[in-house]
Amino acid sequence: MLKPLDIQVRQLAPDHCVVTVAGELDVVTAAELRHALQQAVATYPRMIVDLAGVPFCDCTGLSALMAANRRAKERGEALRV
Template sequence: MLDTFHVAVRQSGPDICEVTVTGELDVATAPDLRAALHQAVTTCRRITVDLSSLRFCD
């Protein structure tokens, strides 16, 4: 099966994180996004979520 979802958390400055989501977001991949967002909010005060490469969201 082709991996169609990817989420990455990158610290782009002091207390600033970027969460980038690519591929297809659905009930099967939502826990991965939830974990990444939890990591971001516990690490950084300011968070940007980039959904520009999200092809599908359900």
């Protein structure tokens, strides 16, 4: 059985958060990450995505990260991985 993706959003300051991701980031779990990042980008101008707990990331996972980065840039915000 595959371990589900664990996503934690922790506020560091009123305008800054860390999104910590653990588990495999692939076609099965990328939508969950995409949704979490959409919410975080809408709430926090500055965001760090911590992928230290991600042993595998396929192209759908990268696509979710790129989409969040694009949304952040459109709002004049910053996303760091």
